[in-house]
Amino acid sequence: MSAPGTELLSVSGLEVTFRTDAGELRAVDGLSFDLRRGEILGIVGESGSGKSVASLSILGLTRGPDTVISGRAEFDGRDLIALGEEELRELRGNRISMIFQDPLSSLHPFYTIGKQLIEAIQVHRDVRKEEAAERAAQLLEMVGIPDARRRLDEYPHEFSGGMRQRAMIAMALANEPDILIADEPTTALDVTTQAQILGLIKDLREQLGMAVIMITHDLGVVAEVADRVLVMYAGRAVESAPVDALFYDPQHPYTWGLLGSITRMDRPRAAKLAQIKGQPPSPLALPTGCKFRPRCPHAFDRCAIEPPLEPRAGDPAHADRCWLSPDEKRAKRVVEGGEIGLEAA
């Protein structure tokens, strides 16, 4: 066990490649990050940026005959990437748990909530069914499902969307994991339910002292819950920063673009919603040099070589992959009205 505040999970040089009929698809390309005990790390990126694949791969859930995974993911003195399936299985749902985007399709439609919770407990603990059922009811209560004992006998389709995600969270927490990976846990939910689920995850983090990896495409979610943020683009991290630094002093042009494309309720509506021009690169044919270069209005000749992820803004906790100097960045990123964006509309 490591001391509070130190690295719980340390990922370095993670690469995930899928062999497809169209060629080799590099979904994650040299991703490195650390997760500290008790913190919430937000991983942000567009669809296809590799954020889900990376976290699934850490748990071995993308393993298969057509997948090549390399790199390291150290957890509790062991490298999860090199770990055998049986050892990894013992960690899954036990020390590291995961919840997913759509709680309806993620729960088995033919089994009651109780049965699915009991299974999660009994897979890792040698307890009788009655004991497991007792624990399942406690778990449902913990995640704020009223009348828990009765609801154990209900099926997923009898739960509302928010209740289903609560049940998923209860299932993930069944064995008091050290890490909860939440893959877009609020995307399928309406806004008020979203806020409740995020609040619940924050509370449970305090209560249980677990670390959380919050995968999302929504910077609003990150601002709400994360302590630190990793911005992913084309399978790699382009910026890594404490949450305040990311929002107030973003270093990478891609991050500016993400910030610029948030719709703001508290500002007059812009004539046109800002967006990042072009499409994310195909993982089958990544550009050379900086992967964001083809879409970046500030690209210059040095960008033909991909910059490493390092601290450039003076704060050792704030790293990015952009050759521009901090002063140039400050000058270029500010768009009309003090708002951060990629370029003036």
Place this chain on the structure above:
Amino acid sequence: MLRYIARRLLWAVALLFIVTAVIFVIFNVLPTADPAQLRAGRGASVEQIEAIRESLGLNDPIHVRFARYVEGVVTEFDLGRSIFQNNAPVRDIIFDRLPATIMLTVGAAILWLAVAIPVGVISAVRRRSLLDRTTMITTLTLISAPVFWLGLVALYLFAQDVGVIKIFPGIGAYSEADTFLGKVGAMILPWIVLASATAAIYARYIRSQMIEVMGEDYIRTARAKGAPEGVVVRRHGLRSALTPVVTLLGVDIGTLLAGNAILTETVFNIPGVGGELASAIGQSDYELIQGIVLFGAFFIVIFSLIVDVLYAYLDPRVRYS
């Protein structure tokens, strides 16, 4: 749940009535051979035929005849009388033939499920492996082979009398056997022949179902829980993949009992409902044909009712909708 069953039951009754009416129209309104003339035989006089017609009530208006027919079916399960088997009640002929058909159908169903489930599951889990490709080609071959041809090949290869390797009882062995075990032995080749094409269809169906199910989010959840792969495949995957198979099975067993085993029964000379239907068609024993068709329709309706109820039990989402 009870309401659901009651609703299905009512629907089944309505369906049976409609089926009865359609069959009655086909055999009594649309042009067929004159049953009175068929009964009277060759060289009967016009008066004799007319007397038979009167005694059978064939001169009554059509709705009266239909009402009488329905009444007979409902009160005594009277399906009419065979023209060429000494006026024997069709019901008795069917009940006499039914055990052989039931034995053939049930045995074959057990066999094709026992083969198709493991083959389908393994092919799905080891997709694109050599095993998968081999079984998929084999199943395609079996599906393409007509049952009467497969039956003859089986007899040629394995029958005790004419076979190259004389190991299984051949044609007519079922009628000759007088013990239950003897009848089981006589059924081995027919079971294999009847089951092979169906097993192949089921294996392919289960494989495709299984591949689809194994890509579902809840399978990923089961793995993320740390459930062993065997549990993931059986408890989470197979449970979902087999549910639609119940529908298929209900229909297949229903149609086989209804006489759809006609080819297998004919090839092996098994005295079943299908074989009876074949000979009735050969003789234009139209009341017997009508009886067997109606009886078969009953089976199909009853089995689809069973499937509906079973489905509600298997898939909780059906129960409440």
